[in-house]
Amino acid sequence: ERYQVLNQQEYAKAVSQADAGDVIVLAKGEWRDFDMVVTGKGTASEPISVVAEEPGAVFLTGQSSLRIGGEHIVVSGLVFRDGYSPRGEVISFRRSKDDVARNARVTQVVIDRFNKPDRFESDYWVGIYGRNNRFDHNHLVGKTNQGVTLAVRLDAPENRENDHRIDHNYFGPRPVLGSNGGETIRIGTSKYSMFRSGTIVENNVFDRCDGEVEIISNKSNGNVYRGNLFLRSRGTLTLRHGDDTLVERNVFLGGGKDYTGGIRVINRNQTVRFNYMEGLRGNGFSSALTVMNGVPNSPVNRYVQVDNARISRNTVVDSARVTLGAGADEERSAPPINSVFSGNLLSGLDEGTFIEVDADISGIAFDDNAVVEGKVHSAAASLRKVATEMERGANGLLYPVDPSLADVGAPRDLAPIALSDVGVDWYPKPGEDEAFGASGVVTRVMPGEDTLGQAVAAAGSGDVLMLEPGEYIANRVIAVDRTLAIRGAKSGEGAGATIRFTRPSLLELQDGGNLQLTDLEIDGSLAPDSVGNAVIRTSAFPIQKNFRVEFEGVAVRNLVVNKSFSVFVIGKGALADRVSIRRSAFSDITGTVVSAESETDDFGRYNVEYLDMVDSTFADVGGPVASVYRGGTDESTFGPFVTVAGNTFSNVGHVAAEGSRASILLHGVQRARIARNTFDGSAPMIVEHTVGTPETAITDNRFVGTAEPIVRELVHPGAPRVELENNETVEGKRP
C-alpha cells in the first residue's frame, strides 16, 4: 500500500498501519518540530519504505529527529536543516531501548548544520544500533556542536556483531570543535571495545573533517575501512581500541594543510595495506602512519600494545612524518611486537626527520620498503633508500617511475572515489569558506554619526566597506553576522578614517560573522565609563560557526576610561578559527589586546585556534597583549596555536593580579612561536604547559628592562620543554 501523508498525524497513523511492502510518502514542504518515528516489520524483499514525495523537497526543521525501530525499514530523501534534534541523536537506529533497528537502511538523507545552539551540548547526528543496518549515500555537513557525527553503538548485546555498512556518504566540512568530541565516525567505545562490531566503512568521502584529532575513532573489533577518500582533513583514522581491523585502499590527500594525518595503529592484529597518503603535514600522533607504543597490561581505556600489525604496500608521499613507537614514555613502555612493515613506499619533505622512531622497533620486521626522500631516524637506517622520479597515474596518484618499484607502495588500480559518487546529487557540496571581499562589492562610506553602522547593516556578505577619511562615531554597537571587510581609504597624506564609539563596544561578532579591519584608526575615548569595555566582542547569544578576525594596518588607542578595556574579547562558547594582527599599533589600553580565556571549566576547551600577532607595536597596555587559556587534561585538540613575531612591546602587562602580570599569557597552548620581538619595560611572558606535547619556541627576542620568559610545566615532570634560543636580555627601566 502507498500512504501519501500531509502532516504528522497522518504520518503517525500510516506508520501504525504499515505492513511489509508498504510505502509512506511524505508530502513536499516543511515538517517542523517532527518527532519522527518509524517501526514495523518489513522483509528483505518487501521492506517498509518511508520516502520523500520528491527527494530533497521534504525538510525536517525546528526540533526534529528520526527514530527507526523494527526490521527491514528504508528511509530516504529527507533534509534536516534549520533546527536541531532535542534528543541525543538526529537519526537513531532505535526507536527505544527495546526496539532497535535490524536490516534498516537510511539513504539519500541530508543533515545540514542541524546543530544544537550551544557548542558544548553534545549529540550524535547519527546513532547506529541494532544489526545489519546500512547508512549510505547520505550528506552530512557542518556539525558545530560537540559529539560524534556518526556513532556505532555496542552498548547492549543486540547491538554487537552488527555487520553494519556505512558507504558512499559525503561527510562534509566539520569545523574545528576546540574540544574533545569532534570525531566524524566512532565505532564502539573503550568500555565495549572487546566486542566485535564488524562494521564496514567504505567508499565514503571525508572532506575537511577537522573536528578534532580523530577523524575516525575505531573502538571495537573486526571493522573494515576500505576505499574511503580523506580530503584536507585534520587528524587521523585512529585504531584506538579493538583488534582485527582491516584498513585498505583508502586515499588521504592533505593538500599541505596543518595536521592532516593518516592512520594511527594501536592494539592487535591490525592490517593496514594498499593505502595512499599525499600532502599530509601531521606529525607525532597525527603522522601519515603512526605505530604507537602501548601500556604493559593496559587497561581497556589506555593503550594496548601493538601486536601482529601488518602494514604493507602503502604509499606515503610529500608528507611530514611517519612515527614508529610513538608516545613512548614511562607508562607507554611496551613497543610493537610480532609486526610487519613491508612493501611501503615512503617519501617525505626536506625539513626535519621524516621517519621518526621513538621506541624499540625490534618487534617490527621491515621488508622491501623504499624511501624516496626524507631523513630517516638512525634506528630505522636499514630502510632502503631509492632514487626514482614519481609520476601521476591516470587515477591522479603518484607512482614511482622506476619499474623495479612496481610492487612497492599502493597498487596501480587504486581508484579514489569521486565526489559525485557519494551523497546525493540534488544537494550542493560546500565550496571554500567565503574570503573577505569575495562578493566584489565595494561600498564607499562617508564620515559621520552612525554612517558606519548603517553601511554594515546594508552590506552583503563578502562586501568591502571603504571608509573615506574623516571621523566616524558609532552610537550603537554594530552587529556583524556576515563576512565583512572594513577598510580606510588611503589618503595621500593627512589623516585617514578614525572611528569612535559611545557604547561599551564598537563591534559585536554574531553567529556567521567574520571581520577584517584594514588601515583604520580606532579611538576609545568616547566609550562609557564602565569596566570591561571591548572594541570587538562576541555576542552573548551562542555562536555556532567558527570565525576569523583580522587587523591589518590598524591603530587602536585610548582604551583607558575604566579598567579592563580590551581590543577583542572572545566569550564563552565562541571559537575563532583565526585571529590575525599585522602591521598594527596598539597604545594606551587598560585591558588586553586579544582575550581568549573564557573557557575556564578546564574541560579542554578554548577560544582561538590560530592567533597571529606580527610586525605590530604594543605600548602602554595594562594586561597581557594576548591571553589564551586552554585548561584541562584532554588531548583531543591540535590547537591553540600562537605566533607572536616581529613586534615591539613597550610597558605592557603590568596591570594584573600578582602572579599573572605578563606581557603574553599562554596556558595550555599547544604550539607557541615567540620570535624576533623587542620587549621594553614590560612584564615577562608566562607560558604554562599542561598535557600533551606542547611545542614552545622563544627565539631571537630582545628583552630590555623586562624579566626573562617564565615557562612552567603544570603536569609534565622535569624541566620545562621549551626552545630558548638567541634571546638577548638588556638592563633597562620601564619606559
Add this chain to the structure above:
Amino acid sequence: ERYQVLNQQEYAKAVSQADAGDVIVLAKGEWRDFDMVVTGKGTASEPISVVAEEPGAVFLTGQSSLRIGGEHIVVSGLVFRDGYSPRGEVISFRRSKDDVARNARVTQVVIDRFNKPDRFESDYWVGIYGRNNRFDHNHLVGKTNQGVTLAVRLDAPENRENDHRIDHNYFGPRPVLGSNGGETIRIGTSKYSMFRSGTIVENNVFDRCDGEVEIISNKSNGNVYRGNLFLRSRGTLTLRHGDDTLVERNVFLGGGKDYTGGIRVINRNQTVRFNYMEGLRGNGFSSALTVMNGVPNSPVNRYVQVDNARISRNTVVDSARVTLGAGADEERSAPPINSVFSGNLLSGLDEGTFIEVDADISGIAFDDNAVVEGKVHSAAASLRKVATEMERGANGLLYPVDPSLADVGAPRDLAPIALSDVGVDWYPKPGEDEAFGASGVVTRVMPGEDTLGQAVAAAGSGDVLMLEPGEYIANRVIAVDRTLAIRGAKSGEGAGATIRFTRPSLLELQDGGNLQLTDLEIDGSLAPDSVGNAVIRTSAFPIQKNFRVEFEGVAVRNLVVNKSFSVFVIGKGALADRVSIRRSAFSDITGTVVSAESETDDFGRYNVEYLDMVDSTFADVGGPVASVYRGGTDESTFGPFVTVAGNTFSNVGHVAAEGSRASILLHGVQRARIARNTFDGSAPMIVEHTVGTPETAITDNRFVGTAEPIVRELVHPGAPRVELENNETVEGKRP
C-alpha cells in the same frame, strides 16, 4: 496643527514640519524598531507635543528608543516593551551632542522590562541632559541589565545648573543586579561632581529597587530629594559626591527586608531633615542613617569629609542600625566636623548595637535627640533615652505618645505619597513574585518515558506537577521557562518517583524559569559519558530574570559517568536570587552540588545572591558541595550570602586541582554562616575574603578526619576576619 501619523515615515515628516503649538499624534498599535527622534522649537505656552492616540495603546517594541532635542517639547502616553534600546538610552533628553533638550517634558510614559538581553551590556533607561527638563508620572519597571535606570548627566556645560524636575514617577521593582551599575537614579558622576545640578527629585515611589547598594547616587551639588517613598528597597539614598543637598520629608519603609537602608551622608553642607524610616534592616554603609568618615584632602572619586551636615527631626523606628563615622580606617581617617545631629527620634531592635560609632564624633553636636529602644555605643552615650509608647498616626506612621516628644522626630504632617499618585493609572503596578504553586493547578503525572517533559511543556506558570511513584525517563533536556514545582507523590511505604535522564542534563532553566523540586529521587546513571553533565543547568542563551531553585526532600545520586558531573550549574550572565537545599541527600557525585562560579572576569559579578544548604547529607562528592565565586574589588553589591547549616559531609571535595580541594569553596562571599555541620573525611572548607567587610562565621561544626577551615584575606591586611566558635576537631580517616 495636529498631525495624525500612522508610521515612521509620516512621523518623521510631521516632526520636520512641527512648529510651536503643534501636536503629533501616534496611531494606536505597535511601532516596531522605532528610532524615534523629536526636536523643534516650542514655547512655554505653546509646546510641541507628541502624544499617543490613546495613552497606553502605543507600543514601542523591538529595537526602539526616543531622543528629544529642541525646546519646549512634551512627549506622553508611550509604552516601551518587548524589546530594548540599541543605543545607550531608551529615552534620551538629547538628540545629539549639539541638540540637547531644554524645557522638555516626558510624562505618562511606561518602560516595562525593556532590557538589553545581555545582563552586562549597560544602558540608561532615561538619560537627562540639557536644562529645565521634567520627567514625571512615568512608570519604570523591571530593569535587569546593567546601568542606572535614570541618570542626570552633567558631562558638558550645557547640562549643568539644570534645575530638572523628576516627580511623581513609579520606579518599580529593580531586581538584584549582582554587580555595580544597578542604581535607580544617579545625578552626576564623580568627575563632574563639583558642578551644580539643582535637580529636584520629589514625590516619587521607589518600590523594591534592589539593584545594588545605592538606590539613588547623588553626585553633584544642590539637589533636592523631597517627599519620596521608598518601599522595601535594598540600599540607600547615598549622598556620594557633591555638596548642598537637601533631603527632606522622605519615607522609607523597609518591611524588615535584608539590607533595606535609609540615607548615607558624605561631603559638605548636607541637610537631612523630617525623614521617616521604619522597618529597615541594613547596617554598616546601609544603615537607616549613615554618616561616613572621609579621606583627608580626598580626591574627587574617594570620600570627601563630612562638614556642616545638618541631620535633624528624622524618625528611625524598628530599624537595625544608625552608624556614625562609618568606614573609618587608615585611609578614611577624617571624621565628621561642624555638624549637627538634633531632634531625631531613634528606636532600634533588641539585637546588636543600634547606634554604632566607628570614629571620633566630637565634630557632631548632638542636641535634643531621643532614643526609645536599642543599644547605644558608649561614644554616643549622651544620647537621651526616653520611655514612650509609639502609636500610628492617620498617615500610617509611628509617633511617640509622650507629648514632650512632639517636636522630636519627623513631623506629624508627613503624608507619604500614594501609589495611585505616581506613574499612570492605565498600566498595572506589579504584585509580588509568583510563588511556587500559586496558580493552584496540580497535575498528576504518570511514570514513563518523557511523560515528565510532556507535562512540563503543558504546565502553566505557578503549576504543580505531582509525580506518581515509579520511574521517569527523560530523553530530552526539559526546558523550564516558568515557575514550576515538581513533587513526588508520597507513597505510604515503598519507592517514590525516580527520575533518570539520557541527556547531559535533566532540566534547563531558561529566562523566566523558577524551579522547586520536592520529594523526588534523581539518578544520573543513564546520562551520557561526557564531561560536565549537570542535573540542572542554565541556558546558553542570556537569562535576564533572576531565578529561584529549591530542593526539598530530594535524593540525587549516581552522577559518576564522567568527570565534573554536577547537580546545579549556574552559567555566565545568570543570577539566582536564591538557591535553597533542604532535607536532601546527595551521593556519588563527581562534580559539585551547586556551582556558582561562572563570573570569572573579576568585575564584581556573581551567580547567586542567597545560597542555603540546610539539614542535608552529602556523601562521596568529588568537588566542593558549594562553589561560589565573586571576584574583583567592587563594593556595590550586598551578596553573595551563603548559609550551610545542619548538614553532614562525608568524603567530600577530594577531587580537584591541588590547592582547591575543598568541601566548600567560597571566594568573595559577603556573608557566610557555616554552622552545626559534621564533616567526615572531607577536604577542608576554603573561604577567601576579597574587599568590603565580609562576615564569616564558622560555628558549632564537628570536623572528623577533616582539616580545619582555611580562611584567607586576599586584600585586607592582618589576620583573617572570621568568627570561629565552638568547632570540634576529631581524628579520623576518610570513610
